[in-house]
Amino acid sequence: MDGWMIEDYEIFELGDVSLQSGEILRSARLAYKTYGTLSSSGDNVVLLPTFYTGTHVRNEGFFGFGRAIDPARHFIVSVNLFGNGLSSSPSNTPAPQDGPRFPVITFWDNVACQHRLLTERLGVKKMALVAGWSMAGCQCFQWAAQFPEMVDAILPFCASAKTSPHNFVFLEGIKAALCADQSWNGGDYAMPPVAGLKAFARVYAGWAYSQTFYRDGLYRKLGFDTIEELLRDWEADHVDNWDANDLLAKLATWQKGDVSANSLYNGDLAHALGAVRARCIIIPCTQDLYFPPEDNALEADLIAGAQFQPYDSPWGHCAASPGNDAGFTSALEASIAELLQKD
Incomplete structure (x- = not known):
């Protein structure tokens, strides 16, 4: 599959993609951007999915030269969620799947297509870390359950493995x-x-x-x-x-979030999270109104060796937005550095 430069990102053409819903997403496209260079041993890959109102540009606030995720040391892949206007979305998909006719896409679908990008286009066999905020963090959990052998570590922050009823x-x-x-x-x-x-x-x-x-x-x-x-x-x-x-x-993707809602785990959340092999640090914000730490505590108990590190901040869910809470940023940097540290 070929990619080409459009503005500051690339497009990976997926062709027609079979979705969990049974529908076909026609001529699917993933928008992504890479930073740094893949090492000869292939052990320096950091995947950063995007969050609800984010693109790869917003993800640039989570890394930089001299930081825990560093393009001088890591091959960073920032991949855009379906529906965000850059990857296939209602706004850029032609009829008959335009606008409200765009099919429902799950985190499973997103991660399956990201896996193709990484393996078919970028030649990635293993990831040192998958990290992300909010819906990006949901994708961290999804990656670790969907492709457990490919992920060394995950760091979801202000996110969940399963969207709660509230x-x-x-x-x-x-x-x-x-x-x-x-x-x-x-x-x-x-x-x-x-x-x-x-x-x-x-x-x-x-x-x-x-x-x-x-x-x-x-x-x-x-x-x-x-x-x-x-x-x-x-x-x-x-x-x-x-x-x-x-x-x-x-x-709709967010509402259907559930790492166990697939043929691998048949709705058994304990089975799905128990299958995670990745080292895991989960950071909720104690004052997050829609990803409360109580939900993550239940999930962390189901992941072998998971570290549960709640952070208290009046910024709530937006504590994780770059530039808002310096203390949260420091805590996040320390946790990322811990997960990326070589044995």
Whole structure:
């Protein structure tokens, strides 16, 4: 399969892909970017999947020269989630799979296609680390259960191996806010549903940060004098940067998150997590409103040797966003360095 440069990333053509749902994603494409060089021994690969409103560009905040993940020492592969507007998505897929007709894609589907990218295109046989925030962290768990022999270590942060019922309901709320826009038209909108996107963003902002964040006025550290200024910034980001159908496609992936929901494990979460061979550090934020540490504690107990390292931060889920919480960044760097340290 050939790839070619488009702007600052490459495209891997997958052809027609059979999905868990039984549907076929036609002419599927994965967008990705690599940094550094694959070592002769092939033991320096770090995979960074992307998160919900992220691309490979946002992932660049998690590594750098002189840091725990270092392009001078590691071959970093940053791969874009299906539905994020760069890989195959409702917004860039031609009829008859455009817009609301885009098929539901699971984490299993994403990881199966990422595996093809790594093995067929990049010649990767083993990964030193799979790491990521939020939906990217969900993909870390998925990788370790789906291809346990290929992953040496995982570091999911503010994520889960299985989307909890409460997390599912939170996502239903933001979806309902978006779809209530009169111009939504079942996803066949003539113009972007701006009112719906703004409502989506406002509801989401209430979950992304903790109660303490708002009570203590930490939004001022982001340059906003008032909560309303922050909410308007979230509105603008969603209106300017995200297609509504793309947001819902990724949301569907998130809601179906479950490392055991496949033919390998038949819904047995203990079996799926018990099959993980990778060294594992799980870092939840204690004030994360949709990936609470209680869920991760249950999952960590099912993974042999897993380290469970909760971090307390009023930034909530967004503690992990680069630049928000220096303490979280330091803790993350230390854990990454521990997992990447050679014996």
